[in-house]
Amino acid sequence: MQVVTTDVAVIGGGAAGCYAALNLHKRGIKPLIICKGLVGKSGASLFAGNLVISGRALGNSEENARNTAEFLIKYHNQFLIDQKWAQRCGQWVEQVFYPELEEAGLYFRRDDAGEVVTSPGKIRSIAANVQGNSGVPFMDLRRKQVIRAGIARMEETVATSLLHNADGSAGGVFCLNYITGEYTVVIARAVILATGYSDRLHTRSTGTREMSGDGVALAWRAGATLLNMEMQWWHTNDMAHPPSWQRMQIYPNPMLGSEKSARMLNSAGEEFFNQQQDDPLAFGPYTVQLKALVKQVRAGKARYEGGYYAGFDNCDPAEVETYTTYGKTFRQLGQPFPATMAETAVSSHYRQGGIDVDTTTMRSSIPGLYAAGGVGGHSNGLIGLATYDGHVVAEGVARELATPKAASVSQPQIEAESRRLDRLRTSSGDGPAPGRLKEDIRAVMWKKVGVEKNASDLRSALDDIERIRLELLPGMKIHNSGKSVNYEWLDAIDVINMIDVCELVIHSSLERKESRGPFIREDFPLTDNDDWLAANVLKKSGNGLRFERRPYDLPLFLPGFARKDNLEVAW
């Protein structure tokens, strides 16, 4: 076991984590990035299709600018957002984000004459190199900036627990490099959780392979306050087949250089979604699509597992091919493009909720522990927002580190974690493999904590998860107890995080007694702005948990109604 000392441990190597590390480095503070995957090559940031134009950048009109803000607050967050934070974020994205990226070398797609290519319409966007693939060069640039700055990285390394100082503040991270099987204790003066928006808690999820709710689980065990854990987003049009393509989306966003974009058909071949016609203000029209699909499912014309279709058969092929990668999926299946449609299904996507932070510093309720990007509960995701968090958290951490503090991580907590991981590696019960347990958990969530929820299914899901925890987990069996590249061992660590986070999600879902955007309760179909325009705050108490309701300030945009059937609300 090695011990590494750094100023700040950054857990996560996506847009937020990388930008936080780069900014800390610029301030002379030493960060260490701990990444469960590879920095810039795992997690949700890689999937950024395009970048929304904020404010008055690139010829945006006053109306465009307002539309973008309205979209973010209504469609993207259903008003569960700190509107002042959103405003600060928008200004920063306009003034700092694009220039910083371009100066560093990111290629915002031009035409041959040199104009930056944008999507038309009420909300405009741009792409890094090509639409549908913007996250790849974006995150590749971040990876290289991190390498160029000489920032230390620990990759394919999972943070298994947070270490605390004698006064209860965050003091470090216990890590396992699952390629070498070595433990590392990272002692740090501050810890930033930047583990992202997505998790793989459902049979079909957009979260990448390594995601298992780690950030939330670690923070919760450390005693941090969470919020809005029930606010689960869904992709309505990801590939139904094969399973590995469950996070490959038929992008519904407006298209660069075209007046058209994707449409969706039900099992009878009837169009039920077309972004350009249905809701031009819904730039990432995920809730609009989801509500449309719910109606189709209820009418027996689609299933959440498939039986409906998405594609670009209404578009001019030359326009789709010029600036997007959208044809690749179809072509790889040998399907004519854009003439044919693909069968699609629902995948659980981002979680709007997460760790409760002070949005001026990104500090959690635990001293020394910060959250940036998707794992925070303050906003739903766009790559610009996650990056802004990286900026804010670096400032917040820098202010805290100005006051010297001695590390006092006790040896027993390190030894206990080391023993716990050793025991997991040598699990020798006669029960299922950890990978199987992960699938079992996802199946429970898919069946009972899916798109449409109700109290009796949610309670039954809690029972199922409890049974997995008490009856199956103790008998878990690992077939190979070697240390090197042991994904079974990693799965065993993940399972425990998944169980904890699933329980929090289910409890939170039971608590919010309304429907709002993508959160659909059959037993509470109304969007209830009188009682529930509020954060569903979750706090640890003793061995249990308790909820508090914290209303949002509404300084910029108002919903304009008190109660209304959620399926009839545009956003």
Add this chain to the structure above:
Amino acid sequence: MTSVSPVDAPVPTLPPVDGRRIGQAEQHDTLAARNSLLAPGELMTVRVRRSEVPAGGDVYQAFQVPYQQSMRVLDALNWIAENAAADLAFRWFCGSKMCGTCAVRMNGREVLACWEAVEPNMVIEPLRNLPVVRDLVVDRTRYEDKVASLQPWLERREPYAGFPEPLTHKEMKDASKALDCISCMCCYSACPVIGLGNLTDFAGPAPLVQLGQTALDPRNSPEKVRRSLELTGIFNCVSCYKCEEVCPASIPIVSRIIEPLKAKAAQLAPEMARHSFALRDIVASRGRVDPGELVLRVQGLRALGNLRRIWRLLVRGKINPIRTIFGRKTGAAAAAGRLLGNRVGKP
């Protein structure tokens, strides 16, 4: 026997193909065909190369895997891990051709596991040219270190002009192709020159594509590009196109990245291209290749230091000193000179 007159014979209609798919189209090995080889439920035989071999066992462990609709190689590996060998080690993150971490060799050819359709009989092996850590997981360090050493980032020739800066897609055309790279290492595994190990200092196709992202960017300083190119050994590339053939991102690696980089190297660091310049010079003046002169001009008198090799070259007729000294010109010299002459004379 019924005969069909040529007029009546059905003319097979081939889908439009680009260069890299020519052989596939002729054999009807199209993507559509490959995606419909199997029906759901049919069993495939998948043999996976393992690191830990059971006593008396094979390094290849065989599995029977049921086909699922549109199944990818990665789905087959996931099925095996979930149902037959929980300890099978293979790397993947996104499953969507973005992270580029799941590349393996399937039936001897580099593929991205999440992207390639399965086949009824598959042998799955780890990539070549990188050390295997366990089963299908390779150590990417060698590649990562090489990329970092090339410093593939911008050092601007002009101060940044503010967003959006003047830039056209025309100027970014080649760099833009390189930006599609997901560093999956398929090309690195397929490259025969990398396969030679330390015999050359060739950086390899993937690091060159990574470098091309900024070296072919007009915003970069030529001095910076020269320093990076000098570390690539780029003229060891034999333009065999294996890299292009396997690239899952369909990047024209040779024609749009390596060739333009070679041209840049010839211009910015001419000493690197002395072999190419000498070859062109010889062809322009003689109308043919003269290996003897080529060796002398590239290696100078050092060439005489290895008498055994010279003897071998003589015996095999690779070099012919008489012809080198006396057979100056062929009938093609005039035409060759006309075609190449205006460019001859650089170092």
